[in-house]
Amino acid sequence: MTNPQSAPVLKVVDLSLRYLTRGGAVKAVQDVSFELAEGQALGLVGESGCGKTSVANCLMRLLPDNAQLVAGQVLIDGQDILSLTEDKIREYRWQQIAMVFQAAMNALDPVYKVGQQVVEAIEAHGVEATVSLARERVARLFRMVGLDPALMDRYPHEFSGGMRQRAVIAMALACDPRVIIADEPTTALDVIVQDRILRELKGIQQQLHMAVIYISHDIAVIAEVTDRIGVMYAGRLVEYGATEDVFRAPLHPYTAALMGSFPSIAGEKRVLANLSGEPPNLIDPPPGCPFHPRCIHATEVCRQEIPPRVQRGSQWADCWHPLEESAVPESVEAGEV
Amino acid sequence: MEASLAHTPSAETERLVSVSGLTRQFPVGRSLFRRATSFIHAVDDVSFQLSRGDSLGLVGESGCGKTTVGKLLVKLIEPTSGHITYRLPGLDVGEGTENVPVESADISGGQLRAFRRQVQMIFQDPYESMNPRRTIYDTIAEPLAVQGMGTVLDRVDMVSEILMLVGLTPPATFLFRHPHELSGGQRQRVAIARALVVEPSFVVADEPTSMLDVSSRTGIMNLMQQLAHGLGIAYLYVTHDLAVARYMCHRIAVMYLGKIVELGETEELLRNPLHPYTRALLSAVPVPDPGHRREPPNIVGDLTAPIDPPARCRFYDRCPLATHHCRDNPHPAFEEKAPDHWVACYEV
Numbered sequence: 001m002t003n004p005q006s007a008p009v010l011k012v013v014d015l016s017l018r019y020l021t022r023g024g025a026v027k028a029v030q031d032v033s034f035e036l037a038e039g040q041a042l043g044l045v046g047e048s049g050c051g052k053t054s055v056a057n058c059l060m061r062l063l064p065d066n067a068q069l070v071a072g073q074v075l076i077d078g079q080d081i082l083s084l085t086e087d088k089i090r091e092y093r094w095q096q097i098a099m100v101f102q103a104a105m106n107a108l109d110p111v112y113k114v115g116q117q118v119v120e121a122i123e124a125h126g127v128e129a130t131v132s133l134a135r136e137r138v139a140r141l142f143r144m145v146g147l148d149p150a151l152m153d154r155y156p157h158e159f160s161g162g163m164r165q166r167a168v169i170a171m172a173l174a175c176d177p178r179v180i181i182a183d184e185p186t187t188a189l190d191v192i193v194q195d196r197i198l199r200e201l202k203g204i205q206q207q208l209h210m211a212v213i214y215i216s217h218d219i220a221v222i223a224e225v226t227d228r229i230g231v232m233y234a235g236r237l238v239e240y241g242a243t244e245d246v247f248r249a250p251l252h253p254y255t256a257a258l259m260g261s262f263p264s265i266a267g268e269k270r271v272l273a274n275l276s277g278e279p280p281n282l283i284d285p286p287p288g289c290p291f292h293p294r295c296i297h298a299t300e301v302c303r304q305e306i307p308p309r310v311q312r313g314s315q316w317a318d319c320w321h322p323l324e325e326s327a328v329p330e331s332v333e334a335g336e337v
Numbered sequence: 338m339e340a341s342l343a344h345t346p347s348a349e350t351e352r353l354v355s356v357s358g359l360t361r362q363f364p365v366g367r368s369l370f371r372r373a374t375s376f377i378h379a380v381d382d383v384s385f386q387l388s389r390g391d392s393l394g395l396v397g398e399s400g401c402g403k404t405t406v407g408k409l410l411v412k413l414i415e416p417t418s419g420h421i422t423y424r425l426p427g428l429d430v431g432e433g434t435e436n437v438p439v440e441s442a443d444i445s446g447g448q449l450r451a452f453r454r455q456v457q458m459i460f461q462d463p464y465e466s467m468n469p470r471r472t473i474y475d476t477i478a479e480p481l482a483v484q485g486m487g488t489v490l491d492r493v494d495m496v497s498e499i500l501m502l503v504g505l506t507p508p509a510t511f512l513f514r515h516p517h518e519l520s521g522g523q524r525q526r527v528a529i530a531r532a533l534v535v536e537p538s539f540v541v542a543d544e545p546t547s548m549l550d551v552s553s554r555t556g557i558m559n560l561m562q563q564l565a566h567g568l569g570i571a572y573l574y575v576t577h578d579l580a581v582a583r584y585m586c587h588r589i590a591v592m593y594l595g596k597i598v599e600l601g602e603t604e605e606l607l608r609n610p611l612h613p614y615t616r617a618l619l620s621a622v623p624v625p626d627p628g629h630r631r632e633p634p635n636i637v638g639d640l641t642a643p644i645d646p647p648a649r650c651r652f653y654d655r656c657p658l659a660t661h662h663c664r665d666n667p668h669p670a671f672e673e674k675a676p677d678h679w680v681a682c683y684e685v
């Protein structure tokens with residue numbers, strides 16, 4: 001499915017974003033860079049507030065008023081969308097890059113028929129010449145996400161949570177985007193429905209050869225649906241690489257701690273590591289490595305200087321003392337709190 | 338279903354809670370001028386037992402009745418039919434009756450106060466159980482005052498002590514804060530402290546970590562386990578996450594539309610799931626290992642609500658194994674198909 005040779009469809013270079021607030025500037029995204037090829041799926045993981053949605057919003061160029069793009073480029077097929085005018089960006093958004101928003105299930109307008117909302121998205125971008133062609137397209141999209149096209153003329157309240165989420169995915173697919181961002185697409189759903197939706201998304205991704213960015217706090221979901229993973233901490237991408245490599249042998253102590261704190265129904269039952277402490281305040285992040293106050297490997301240099309990037313095979317991480325390949329996942333004494 | 342001595346390794350006297358044939362229905366479509374003609378069978382003929390220090394995970398999809406079971410157990414609501422009996426300290430009705438089980442429905446007066454001390458519930462959203470205008474000290478000391486435990490002076494020490502136990506240290510820096518001055522994880526710790534400060538025997542924890550981030554979630558799960566173990570508290574842990582239930586509980590009960598369809602020791606149930614719904618549920622759980630391959634869950638159709646369900650197996654419409662026998666007969670009995678492993682299915 002993945003062709004590492006193909007040119008990246010998406011290239012993010014040194015992206016930095018802040019939110020201006022009364023308490024100061026929130027450094028929500030700091031020097032984030034990565035690339036994504038056609039047909040690839042990237043997972044962005046990290047604790048709440050680490051900047052995952054902010055990265056996605058930059059990629060969509062849908063930013064709240066108090067957001068300030070400090071630096072960086074977001075290149076889609078070589079075109080920097082951050083430098084486009086408002087008019088031009090409208091052509092890009094949804095046609096080149098589309099997004100399934102966090103809590104999107106509630107995003108459907110309750111007074112319009114679901115199918116009509118997708119038809120309007122298509123018309124707004126002039127993708128189909130006539131309404132009947134647009135309706136045909138919506139019927140195709142509905143089938144693609146596992147919805148009966150007969151449901152097009154129903155209202156959102158007649159849909160279950162899982163059906164609404166499918167409709168929102170159909171809407172994101174409406175204009176054949178090359179990149180799709182799915183922000184916690186299944187978080188509010190039961191596992192059986194989640195499983196179906198994730199399988200459908202994966203099938204569509206392979207069929208259409210799209211690039212997909214999954215954002216999730218659930219590393220199990222990311223392990224299953226992605227081939228690249230990016231771990232974010234305090235606004236920074238701290239580790240990146242092939243999903244299998246990062247899961248097998250994380251370089252960054254934060255990645256290891258995060259993975260060690262998830263229970264699983266498979267394998268031996270083990271004690272979960274407590275990731276003690278809380279993520280830093282992004283108005284005044286700690287100097288040096290932002291993870292140092294919580295890191296069990298931290299030394300003096302970590303507290304003072306930004307860590308260098310270390311590379312191993314497909315992976316890189318920003319850390320002064322990267323973990324050895326053989327290192328077992330972080331484990332903490334049983335029950336230590 | 339018989340109220341048998343199901344899946345309980347320990348002696349009769351060690352049994353804390355026995356639930357048999359527990360049923361709770363809610364009327365639907367009732368209005369001022371209309372009597373309800375339909376009912377949601379939220380909890381339908383459920384039976385299980387819990388012993389001292391035991392832990393049972395109650396899992397299942399949204400709306401299957403988990404929270405309703407929890408509320409019935411702590412007497413927040415009353416059953417439509419069925420029995421819950423408790424054997425708890427302070428519930429005895431005089432000399433020599435310490436070990437006589439007491440019916441939930443008969444608990445009243447002074448007994449009710451003892452009950453409210455022995456049985457606690459922790460909610461999904463700690464905000465629900467906390468008054469935003471009251472300090473942490475007030476929140477935790479209130480049940481002590483209601484129970485008449487300690488003098489006013491003692492209570493400051495008691496609250497400080499429990500704050501240390503739940504990892505909110507130093508206590509002095511937390512005592513006089515308000516809920517909005519705490520993180521989600523810290524608030525859930527306060528909720529746990531409030532539940533445990535009266536030294537209960539039994540706690541119902543209703544998805545206490547589902548609203549928390551990874552880091553605080555693990556801390557809370559480890560804390561719950563450690564405290565329950567240290568203080569000999571039995572708990573019912575309600576969750577939709579099987580991996581969490583595995584981590585937290587000795588046994589797991591799987592619910593589907595108001596029925597417990599399978600109950601067994603945790604590792605046995607995960608290794609050897611017998612009910613077709615448990616199998617589907619297990620195969621839908623993502624595994625944090627990119628090398629792991631999962632088959633799609635074998636289940637058809639979508640989840641519905643148990644409104645006036647037909648008198649056949651509750652899983653019939655979605656079951657890959659359903660037969661004519663399943664269609665023409667009532668919901669199958671809950672039977673011990675392997676040692677301490679209970680299942681309700683004709684085909685197992």
Ligand SMILES: Nc1ncnc2c1ncn2[C@@H]1O[C@H](COP(=O)(O)OP(=O)(O)OP(=O)(O)O)[C@@H](O)[C@H]1O
Pocket residue numbers: 019020021026028046047048049050051052053054055064066102217282
């Ligand atoms: N409009 C805003 N104004 C000020 N701060 C904001 C704004 N939006 C987000 N933030 C802050 O920016 C940081 C990053 O937020 P973001 O929503 O990107 O995180 P996230 O990783 O998506 O978190 P979650 O997993 O909770 O969705 C957080 O500290 C957040 O509080």
Ligand SMILES: Nc1ncnc2c1ncn2[C@@H]1O[C@H](COP(=O)(O)OP(=O)(O)OP(=O)(O)O)[C@@H](O)[C@H]1O
Pocket residue numbers: 363364377378379397398399400401402403404405406577642643
């Ligand atoms: N007070 C009530 N009035 C009417 N119906 C109710 C009431 N409480 C619960 N129900 C219904 O009973 C069923 C079981 O609800 P319950 O809250 O116990 O499910 P749950 O398993 O806890 O679900 P979740 O995982 O979503 O919390 C649902 O169909 C619900 O809509």
Ligand code: SF4
Pocket residue numbers: 252253254289290291292293295296297298299302307318319320321322
């Ligand atoms: S740089 Fe230092 S503090 Fe940061 S993750 Fe690496 S070892 Fe830990």
Ligand code: SF4
Pocket residue numbers: 613614650651652653656657658659660663669681682683684685
């Ligand atoms: S009794 Fe029949 S319908 Fe019910 S779960 Fe078993 S096989 Fe399926």
Ligand SMILES: [Mg+2]
Pocket residue numbers: 052053054102183
């Ligand atoms: Mg987000």
Ligand SMILES: [Mg+2]
Pocket residue numbers: 403404405
């Ligand atoms: Mg519930």
